[in-house]
Amino acid sequence: MQSAIQALFVEDSEDDCFLIARELTRAGLVLEWQRVETEPQFRDALARQTWDVVLSDHSMPHFSSLDALRIVREHEPGMPFVIVSGTIGEERAVAAMRAGASDYVLKGNLTRLPQVVVRELREAENRRRQWNAEVALRESQEQLQHAQKMEAMGRLAGGIAHDFNNLLTAILGFSELALDSLTHQDPLRRDLDQIVLAAERASRLTSQLLAFCRREPHRPTAVNLNEMVRLLVPMLQRLIGADIDVVSEPDPSMPTIVVDQGQLEQVLMNLAVNARDAMPDGGTLTITTRAVQLDAASAAPLGIRAGDYGMIAVGDTGHGMDEMTRARVFEPFFTTKDSGKGTGLGLSTVFGIVQQSGGAVDLKTATGEGTTFTLYFPRPDDARTTEDASEERAGTRTGTEAVLIVENDPIVRRMAVAVLGNAGYTVLEATSGEDASRLAQTADHVHLLVTNLVMPGGTGRDLARRLSARHPALRVLYLSGYASHDAMPADLLANPGALLRKPFRPSGLLTAVRARLDATDGRVP
Helix, strand or coil, X not given: CXXXXXXXXXXXXXXXXXXXXXXXHHCCCCEEEEEECCHHHHHHHHHHCCCCEEEECCECCCCEHHHHHHHHHXXXXXXXXXXXXXXXXXXXXXXXXXXXXXXXXXXXXXXXXXXXXXXXXXHHHHHHHHHHHHHHHHHHHXXXXXXXXXXXXXXXXXHHHHHHHHHHHHHHHHHHHHHHCCCCCCCHHHHHHHHHHHHHHHHHHHHHHHHHCCCCCCCCEEECHHHHHHHHHHHHHXXXXXXXXXXXXXXXXXXXXXXXXXXXXXXXXXXXXXXXXXXXXXXXXXXXXXXXXXXXXXXXXXXXXXXEEEEEEEEECCCCCCHHHHHHCCCCCCCCCCCCCCCCCHHHHHHHHHHHCCCEEEEEECCCCCEEEEEEEECCCCCCCHHHHHHHHHCXXXXXXXXXXXXXXXXXXXXXXXXXXXXXXXXXXXXXXXXXXXXXXXXXCCCEEEEECEECCEEHHHHHHHHHHHCCCCEEEEEECCCCCCCCCHHHHCCHHHEEECCCCHHHHHHHHHHHHHCCCCCCC
């Protein structure tokens, strides 16, 4: 069914309007029209609805076509504007066309008017399509620029994380070695404990940066939500400002859940920043934890299964969202912030991280009534991580086997040598692949190779293949301080016990070494 053309007549003669409308309808056009004859009426009509075409007389007692044309071009530059007049001369017509009129038709020859209107409507539609295409192109270019910025940030963060993780590995390692040498009553223990805590916090900050840049691997661990929120609240308070109160309402019965803590902290920071922007005059941010059980009716709208969940809700007293914003809030690059003040990636990152964790996000908001994001994370019956389980399987962390350590960072290498030597292992140390090959040639037995996955002059996998020719029973444990490896082989991805990520603590190194020596798949190169 043909949609009606919305035509606005600027005409002081009602009879002329009927004649013009009849000519258009006789040509098969469906028309809905309104007549105005003064500037206030004209401006009011333009403000009240959208018009497809303006048909204007040239000269009227209180208004003129040139006045109307100027107002239309200020209001909507591309709207068709046709002068329909019985008095306009050729010079004035040409002047009107130069001023931006689409065309002119004499009232004594209205037969040409339908053709002019159809042509101008078609050209206006083409202009709109071209404009929409240009807008879409600009948006795509802006999105590409944002993506490139994020990629550059990710590469920078990954490089920084590598060096930073080496430093944290050394700080954690030597601190724990020092702790092991002290009695429980030694006053230095408290200082060293604080160094360990500071290093762990630095490690979490690195994970948060990498999660924001989407360079941090998903590493679920057992997390106490109440304790995590307690430690995070002071940071959130500094982040969002003193004019917003941060309140936590923990559930004392909240059980441990399995989630990537670094990514979950990034989720909460993103939600806090959004809440801050929604409360420009201050307000309250409330973080609530609950142990909940969802039945099928409650879980189905969230896209998850019925069962036990750990819930964390982040609510603000801000201005809330309308329905249109709510419907698009998780779309990548969608933002209500001014240009240059937001990427539109914060809430899409929240949604992606929660879904990756097997959970769901529920949003409740209304204009003027604040916003609450409720996150659900599954609670397994045995909320332990793979690392926890492997630590139990490893049992004792001591041994007498020969371990070859290949690490180009001297401080990390010295720490690893000290840790393994104290645990009873025979330790050979090398600074490079070439150095390791020479040592392996002279050694009677090498039971385990502990090597960087990426190092100057080659890769750890290449080294493992070379050494396995002389030591067929060689087991391998790879170390890595990089955030991710795009080309990591599938067999290594399928065997997470073969890779120990930095920063690690002495206990983590001992557990991983013992597990690789005892594992049936320890020889995977």
